[in-house]
Amino acid sequence: MRVVVVGNGMVGSRFVEDLRARAPQAEITVVGAEEYEPYNRVLLSEVVAGAVGVASITLPTSDVDGVRVLRGTSATALDRTRRVLVLDSGEELPYDHLVLATGARARIPSVPGLERLPAGVHPLRSLDDAREIVAATVNTRRALVLGGGVLGLEVACGLRRRGLAVTLVHGGPHVMDRQLGDGAGAAALAGLTRLGIEQRTGVVAAEVHVSTFGTAATWGAPDGATADVATTDTGAVSRRVTGVRLTDGSTVAADLLILTAGTVPDVDLAERAGLEVRRGVVVDADLTTADRAVHAIGDCAEPPEGGTGLIAQGWEQSRRLAAVLAGADAPTSSPLGGTDVVRLKAHGLDVVAMGAPVAGARTVTLSDPAAGRHVEVSVADGAVVAVACVGAPEVGADLTTAYTRATPVPADPAQLLLRPVRGAATTAEPSPTLMPDRATVCRCNGVTKGDIVRCWEHGARSTDDVARATRATTGCGGCTEAVCGLVDWLAKASPDPSAGAPHSRTANGAQPASTSPAAVTLSEPVPSGSGTAQRRVPSSRS
Amino acid sequence: MPAGPGTRTHCPYCALQCAMTLSPPDDDARAVGAPVTVAGRDFPTNRGGLCQKGWTSAQVLRAPDRLTTPLVRDADGELRPASWDEALDVVADGVRRLQAEHGREAVAVFGGGGLTNEKAYALGKFARVVLRTPFIDYNGRFCMASAAAGANRAFGIDRGLPFPLADVGAASAVVLLGSNLAETMPPSTAHLGDVRAQGGLVVVDPRHSATAALTDDGGGLHLQPVPGTDLAVLLGLLHVVLGEGLADEEYLAARTTGADEVRRSVAAWWPERVEQVSGVPADLVRRTARMLAARAALSRREGRGGVVVLTGRGVEQSSQGTATVSAAINLALALGLPGRPGSGYGAITGQGNGQGGREHGQKSDQLPGYRRIDDPAARAHVARVWGVDPDTLPGPGVPAVELLRHLGTPAGPRALLVHGCNLVVSAPDADRVRERLRALDLLVVCDLVPSETTRLAHVVLPVTQWAEEEGTMTSLEGRVLRRRRALPPPPGVRSELDVLHDLAARLGVPTGFPTDPAEVFDELARASAGGVADYSGLSHARLDAAEAAGQALHWPCPEGSAGTPRLFTESFPTPDGRARMVAVDHHGPADDLRRDAPIYLITGRVLQHYQSGAQTRRVPALATAQPEPYVELHPLLADRLGVSDGELVEVTSARGTAVAAAHVTPSARPDAVFMPFHWSGEGSANRLTSDATDPVSGMPEFKVCAVQVRAVGETSRGAADELEVVR
Known part of the structure; x- marks a missing residue:
């Protein structure tokens, strides 16, 4: 089986790995436009933020025995009749199965000033983009992030982390409006504000201002001037972004403009080959096009359920297609x-969002704007x-794992x-006085407070006595302090002169040593600050 | 406790092998029918402490139903008392007949991690030399196989802790992955006091177990992943260490290979993805990794306390157990820990002789000294010691679960000899195991008490236990310890060394199976010479002398050596002297949640019981403290099911159903229930567990499977209570 994969990105390289695991005999060729080995595109915003190094996002290489990897190579045509892929080198690769994993490009808004990207303007889609942005942060001060979706927020926060002044511009009513409702959106806005990120929502860019030769040629100039510069630009002239005019007429100065206005599936090759393309390459549940020898996975594909643009979907598709091609179910x-x-x-x-409320779903909400917190959960048929x-x-x-695994939700979803997960697991440890009689003091030997009290009643007067009689403290020794505390407390509360410990009658005259354990527990509060009260007792497992 | 006169030995139970002294019975001992008084003895591992199991261990010596005569199943199918000669003849005749009819492979042997080194060695030799069957494996496969496989492929050697346990006590950070020390070896938690005081204890466990609770109140961090996702958490920790430049790059360059592949493989496991898979918040993954890296760096630069990464059964009893161990080792290597005094990676061995038991030939692919049975040089050496032609030694057999699956099948073994193991309680998918054992023509079980497995046997042979025998045990830190006899066995009870000697003689091998443990040990030492686990410098006499002089002897201990308390200080015993980092990936449990099984089941232990409970369930104090199996569930799940604490719940997996009392506790996750596995009968956890195994180690996935849980009895409202997820 000859399999040609177009695209050596996160999904293409994963597919090679998956297919090799299932069909080791497959002859695989991978064609990748970038010169680099596959890398983790999801982490580019982390590179921009300076949180991880470029070197640490390289993914496992596809360049292993049995796989031919052509990096820095583009496919120019797909001849489905002859079943060959034509490369820019002129080479033709015959295939039994062709897998499109070409991914997506950054969407460049059609705004005056962006016909050709001036210096200081970057999408964030490739390793080169990330490197250029990181380099640019060294001598820029004001960044404008255009598009307040997931990537836009990550980049805005990342640049802020690097100390830049950041303005986030988003056309929707609030950031991440595809995923978040008003309440959650407001909490996200509050969170961004706390980080010192300026936000402009409900507006989009009307024009990008560009200077040439260090002059703000279009600063405040009519629109036409910008277009002039852009169209007459030969590419050799230095053009640099200086700011953005927004649709409300205001202008935001910026020497770094990041375009995070979404992506466009890379479908050129499929289109030219006459395959059905809507937003992406149309495939069925088996990731296969109308041409049974051609498949598409990842961001370039449009499966029946629609593409999410999430890597989890691409990796799931990779696994599935590998199984299909390997002949397995x-x-x-x-x-x-x-x-x-x-x-x-x-x-x-911190923002996480998933799913969509269905008809009949029950939705519960925790709204805590002052703390920048908002939690909204919809439950239907016993699952999130x-x-x-x-x-x-x-x-x-917790909600993520409940959602992805469809585990049973509590009877009251407000929980x-x-x-x-932890519920009320950590309650304050009781003092010796308040500790219930059946509470375990020494776990290693299963000794309860009641056992120690009874031991005292039988004449034990020291921790050693208690240890000999009950074996408390003789395991890991972790309860030694607690046992000392109990002995101290019993000594203080005891009227028995043979106790050998300084003591007096308790205020109410109770005689704990001879009373029932239950009475003992009610007899006397431990003096606070005595040190005894600070001692901890392992919690009971009862 | 004062160390008076008496017999200095070690506890019969777990791998901590707490030191104890046995003296003539005092009044307290007599009151509970114990023939000796037990006292903890000061020792580096237990520091004089014993848990309730240890304190009460002498009562097992006089268990009311102690086996003291061989039993043979008669024509009516009843087990009847028989003489030793009669019983051994039945065994020998059966073996001869089945091997004549079906070949040598018709007889299999199943050993245990509780056997002394001498018995484990003799059993392996018996299988290879007398039975000449490849089919021998042992319950250590359920216990240490993944840790062993992971350590072997990384370090070229598998010694649970490659450093003394006391090193843990001096560490500034300790990571416990899937280990519930506070229940399984309680005195060992004494070593965690200092690290807790520094906030350096990290526990990764889906339950807020007694051990996880040690991280409360500033003791450290508890990471509470979804069952079966510990590997994802480790990959996330590695991602942060490598991605944020926190690794010990000098160490990686000088002492390891494979770092680049690992670096690439964890590039796909950023903390937010780890969070989605495991439920451990991304920020907690980052904080944990940074804390560990910071402490490792301080230890390196300023000589502060080291960092120790430890794994236990919780992560190893998994279909990706070896991968998880590899990831834990990779984390340790990235932090530059192994071989640095005070730091390192280790696996916490479970059974009493889980370490020694895996070194001297009970494993299907192994010869004494941790040699490989498919290595011609190893075969030649061992055959020379055994005085046989190397070509007569069988080749590798199959791991435990596969062996059990084939018992009594047309192509599988027809007879099984069981030593030191209660299979029908402790093996996964226990109902199937019971079926397989019933299908055998001959089941021979050596045991102390009438365990559940003996009840299926054709022949039961009563054997000695700890305080009745001499021998050696190798503890979790690779230290060889002397087990000493304090009293004679009850009349009618024999050592397994006697049993093997007598059977060998009946089967035509009259020599080569001495019954004196010291003599067996000397042969073991010779057979292990030059192997990975080299005991050739050891003997009972030397161990006694060293102990009297306060010296510890850790293997490898070739002739002339003073032992090796710390491994890897100079290099790793790999061909190039470097540790090998192996890139691994997370896939999740084999038996994952389904619509009709929407809850995870976790299995494990309780403090009062050991393994299948055959010993501890016979001690009244232990049986009273933990009388019955139970199902631990979170209050929210209990509420959803309409179950109150103490009521019965029914737990059903694809393999079987168990019913046990509900223990409602917030220490559980709401999506998982927990059952201890020490019981047989309708509450037996292993009727539910999956026999899916790790592809490398053959270790079964005891720790996680998918179940349905519902209320039974008064509160049952039938199917309406079932948690079917409709989507």
Whole structure:
């Protein structure tokens, strides 16, 4: 089986790995436009933020025995009749199966000034983009991020982390409006504000101002002037962004403009080959086009359920297609819950969103604007079907696993709004006085407070006595302090002169040593600050 | 406790092998029917402490139903008392007949990690020399196989802790992955006091276990992943260490190979993805990695306490157990820990002789000294010691679960000899195991008490236990310890060394199976010479002398050596002297959640019981403290199911159903229930567990499977209670 993969990115390279695992005999050729080995595109915003190094985002190489990798090579045509892929080198690659994993390009808004990207203007789609942005941050001060989706927020927070003044411009009513409703959006805005990121929502760029030769040629000039510069630009002239005029007429100065206005699937090759293309290359549930020898996965594909642009979907498609091509039944164990989890990787702002409320869903909300927290959970048929969670990362983590695994939700879904995992696990340890009689003091030997009290009643007067009689403290020794505390407390509360410890009658005259354990526990509060009260007792497992 | 006169030995149970002294019974001992008084003895591992199991261990010596006569199943199918000669003849005749009819492979052997080194060695030799069957494996396959495979491929050697346990006590950070020390070897937690005081204890466990609770109140960090996703957490920790430039690059360059592949493989495991898979918040993954890296750096530069990464069964009993161990080792290597005094990676061995038991030939692919049975040089050496032609030694057999699956099948073994293991309680998918054992023509079980497995046997042979025998055990830190006899066995009880000697003689091998443990050990030492686990410098006499002089002897200990408390200080025993980093990936459990099984089941232990409970369930104090199996579930899940604490719940997996009492506790995750596995019967956890195994180690996935949980009894409302997820 000859398999040609177009695209050596996150999904293309993963597909090679998946197919080799299932069909080691397949002859695989991978064609990648970039010179680089496959890398983790998801982490480019982390590179921009300075959180991870460029070297650490390289993914496992496809360049292994049995795989031919052509890097820095573009496919120019797909001849489906002859079943060959034509390369820019002129070479033709015959195939039995052709897999399109060409990904997506950054969408460049059609705004005057961006006909040709001036210096200081970058999309963030490739390693080169990330490198250029990082280099640019060294001598820029004001950044404008155009587009407040996931990537826009990550970049805005990342640049802020690098100390730049950042303005985030978003056409929708609030950031991430595809994923977040008003309440969650407001919490996200509050979070961004706390980080010192200026936001302009409900407006888009009307024009990008560009200077030439260091002069702000279009600063405040009529639109036509900008267009002039742009169209007459030969590419040799230095043009540099200086700011952006927004649709409300205001202008924001910026010497770095990042375009995060979404992506466009890379479908040129498929289109020219006459394959059906809507937003992406149309494929069926088996990731196959109308031409059974041609497949598409990742961002360039448009499966029946629609493309999410999330890597999880691309990797799932890779696994599935590998199984299909290997002749195995496609994996039937499709995930129980949803896979469309959108998790922001922004420094200082936690947002996670997933799913969509369905008819009949029950939605519960925790709204805590002052703390920048908003949790909204929809439940249907006993499972979580949608989540918007801002500023509550631990709750978000729990909700994610509940959603992706469709685990049973609590009888009252409002329980999901706080941390259900740990619940009320940590309660304050009781003092010897308040500790119930059946509370375990020494776990290693299963000794309860009641056992120690009884031991005292039988004449034990020191920790050693108690240890000999009950074996408390003789395991790991972790309860030694607690046992000392109990002995001290019993000594103080005891009227028995043979106790050998300084003591007096308790205020109410109770005689704990001879009373029932239950009475003892009620007899006397431990003096606070005595040190005894500070001692901890392992919690009971009863 | 004062160390008076008495017999200095070690606890019969776990791999911590707490030192104890046995003396003539005092009043307290007599009151509970114990023939000796047990006292903890000061020792580097247990520091004089014992848990409740250790304190009460002498009562097992006089268990009311202690086996003291051989039993043979008669024509009516009943087990009847028999003489030793009669019983051994039945075994020998059966073996001869089945091997004549079906070939040598018709007889298989199943050993245990609780056997002394001497018995484990003799058992392996018996299988290879007398039975000449490849089919021998042992319950250590359920216990240490993944840790062993991971350590072997990284370091070229598998010694649970390659450093003394006391090093843990001096560390500034300790990571415990899937280990519940506070229940499984309680005295060992004494070593965690200092690290907790520094906030340096990291526990990765889906439950807020007693051990995880040690991280509370500033003791450290508890990472509580979805069951079966510990590997993703480790990959995330590695991602942060490598991605944020926190790794010890000098160490990686000088002492490892494979770092680049690992670096690339974890590029795909950024913390937010780890969070989605495991439920551990991304920020907690980052904080943990940074804390570990910072402490490793301080240890390196300023000589502060080291960093120790430890794994336990929680992560190893998994279909990706070896991969998880590799990831833990990779993390340790990235932080520059292995071989640095005070730091390192280790696996916490479970069973009493789980270490020694895996070194001297009980494993299907192994010869004494941790040699490979498919290595011609190893075969030649061992055959020379055994006085046989190397060509007569069988080749590798199959790992435990595969062996059990084939028992009594047309192509599988027809007879099985079981030593030191209660298979029908402790093996996964226990109902199937019971079926396979029933299908055998001959099942021979050596045991102390009538365990559940003996009840299926054709022949039961009563054997000695700890305080009745001499021998050696190798503890979790690779230290060889002397087990000493404090009292004679009850009349009618024999050592397995006697059993093997007598059977060998009946099967035509009259020599080569001495019954004196010291003599067996000397042969073991010769057979191990030049192997990875080299004991050739050891003997009972030397161990006794060293102990009297307060010296510890850790293997490898070739002739003339003073032992090796710390491995890897100069190099790793790999061909190039470097540790090998192996890139691994997370796939998740084999038996993952389904619509009709939407809850995870985790299995594990409780403090009061050991393994299948055959010993500890017979001690009244332990049985009273933990009388019955239970199902631990979170209050939210209990509420959803309509179950109150103490009520019965029914847990059903694809393999079987168990019913046990509900223990409602917030220490569980709401998406997972927990059951201890020490019981048989309707509450037996292993009726539910999956026999899916790790592809490298053959270790079964005890720790996670998918189940349905519902209320039974009064509160049952039938199918309406089932948690079917409709999407």
